Amino acid sequence: MHPAEVFDYEDIQLVPNKCVIESRSEADTSVQFGPHRFKIPVVPANMETVINEPLAIWLAKRDYFYVMHRFQPEERRGFIERMHEKSLFASISVGVKADEHAFIDELAAANLVPEYITIDIAHGHSEAVIRMIQQIKEKLPASFVIAGNVGTPEAVRELENAGADATKVGIGPGKACITKLKTGFGTGGWQLAAVRLCAKAARKPIIADGGIRYNGDIAKSIRFGATMVMIGSMLAGHEQSPGSLLTIDGRTFKQYWGSASEKQKGAYRNVEGKQMLVPYRGDIANTLNAMEEDLQSSISYAGGRNLMDIRTVDYVIVKSSIMNGDSY
Numbered sequence: 213m214h215p216a217e218v219f220d221y222e223d224i225q226l227v228p229n230k231c232v233i234e235s236r237s238e239a240d241t242s243v244q245f246g247p248h249r250f251k252i253p254v255v256p257a258n259m260e261t262v263i264n265e266p267l268a269i270w271l272a273k274r275d276y277f278y279v280m281h282r283f284q285p286e287e288r289r290g291f292i293e294r295m296h297e298k299s300l301f302a303s304i305s306v307g308v309k310a311d312e313h314a315f316i317d318e319l320a321a322a323n324l325v326p327e328y329i330t331i332d333i334a335h336g337h338s339e340a341v342i343r344m345i346q347q348i349k350e351k352l353p354a355s356f357v358i359a360g361n362v363g364t365p366e367a368v369r370e371l372e373n374a375g376a377d378a379t380k381v382g383i384g385p386g387k388a389c390i391t392k393l394k395t396g397f398g399t400g401g402w403q404l405a406a407v408r409l410c411a412k413a414a415r416k417p418i419i420a421d422g423g424i425r426y427n428g429d430i431a432k433s434i435r436f437g438a439t440m441v442m443i444g445s446m447l448a449g450h451e452q453s454p455g456s457l458l459t460i461d462g463r464t465f466k467q468y469w470g471s472a473s474e475k476q477k478g479a480y481r482n483v484e485g486k487q488m489l490v491p492y493r494g495d496i497a498n499t500l501n502a503m504e505e506d507l508q509s510s511i512s513y514a515g516g517r518n519l520m521d522i523r524t525v526d527y528v529i530v531k532s533s534i535m536n537g538d539s540y
């Protein structure tokens with residue numbers, strides 16, 4: 213890989229084009245992803261401190277994408293039923309162990325078909341994920357399958373060839389992640405470049421997952437080939453976020469922990485995530501509205517009218533990668 217091709221969000225600036233709209237409100241940020249069209253190309257991370265059932269309902273009712281986490285497996289069947297009773301789409305996560313294969317069989321036998329199924333494991337370029345994709349495609353062919361996480365073009369191609377409808381890119385760039393420090397592997401520090409390489413190889417949509425620190429990083433992800441952007445820490449600090457609210461020295465925070473943290477696992481075994489606090493940010497509606505408005509502005513700077521007009525703008529690399537502010 214040429215060094216010039218290795219960069220992260222903070223290293224890139226997009227180059228403006230002549231504006232063709234009279235108001236930012238004319239810019240259309242919506243995106244088609246699988247069977248639905250969503251208001252913005254943003255999905256809260258499928259983590260226990262980021263999404264829960266009330267927030268999933270809130271998001272689905274307002275045309276935002278969501279992916280429910282997989283850490284209360286006994287709740288998932290009822291969750292799908294309750295979403296469908298409300299005429300809302302059901303979007304769940306699964307792992308790859310034997311009981312997860314049994315769960316897919318159970319859904320198929322009950323004719324319960326989630327609109328979206330995300331296969332969520334740390335190292336998604338594996339036979340275990342390929343087997344799970346194949347099983348879902350055989351038993352629940354109408355479900356849109358998102359597989360991950362991966363960090364290479366080869367992995368994207370292999371999971372797509374196995375039947376995945378979308379792949380999720382990002383090994384170790386997350387705020388609560390310590391994979392890069394504990395294992396030496398991943399896309400931490402060059403996540404945006406990894407999204408670019410993966411998107412060039414992809415024939416299906418890519419989700420850029422992890423490392424988003426500013427709203428402008430959403431536009432940068434779209435520029436480099438993502439169709440959807442998964443966000444954890446920036447969406448964990450809200451009134452609706454499941455983590456507990458804490459006040460320290462007069463400042464309010466919400467809990468945020470990695471899905472591979474000791475807190476999530478209940479034991480210090482194969483830990484690749486940490487627990488932390490994120491500033492409390494109030495109503496998530498305001499944050500999502502701000503993301504939409506900033507994306508409308510991005511589209512205007514791109515000289516376009518629609519989200520995908522961002523794809524073709526020029527860019528410059530302005531400085532070297534750092535570790536994205538993360539620490540162990």
Ligand SMILES: NC(=O)C1=CN([C@@H]2O[C@H](COP(=O)(O)OP(=O)(O)OC[C@H]3O[C@@H](n4cnc5c(N)ncnc54)[C@H](OP(=O)(O)O)[C@@H]3O)[C@@H](O)[C@H]2O)C=CC1
Nearest residue numbers: 307308332333334335361382383384385391471472482484
């Ligand atoms: N995006 C990211 O960078 C990362 C995300 N995570 C998140 O943490 C959660 C837990 O992830 P995960 O531990 O994969 O889930 P699981 O504990 O469900 O593991 C899934 C399966 O994959 C195996 N496995 C996991 N990692 C590896 C590996 N490196 N090599 C070989 N086999 C492996 C596990 O076996 P065994 O446990 O016996 O090895 C298990 O059988 C998920 O939500 C995941 O998304 C975790 C780390 C990185």
Ligand SMILES: Nc1nc2c(ncn2[C@@H]2O[C@H](COP(=O)(O)O)[C@@H](O)[C@H]2O)c(=O)[nH]1
Nearest residue numbers: 257386387389422423444445470471472485
């Ligand atoms: N290496 C780890 N990555 C994790 C863990 N839990 C979640 N994640 C990934 O992070 C993103 C969110 O990133 P953010 O920068 O927006 O906060 C999430 O979607 C997962 O892919 C973990 O324990 N270890």
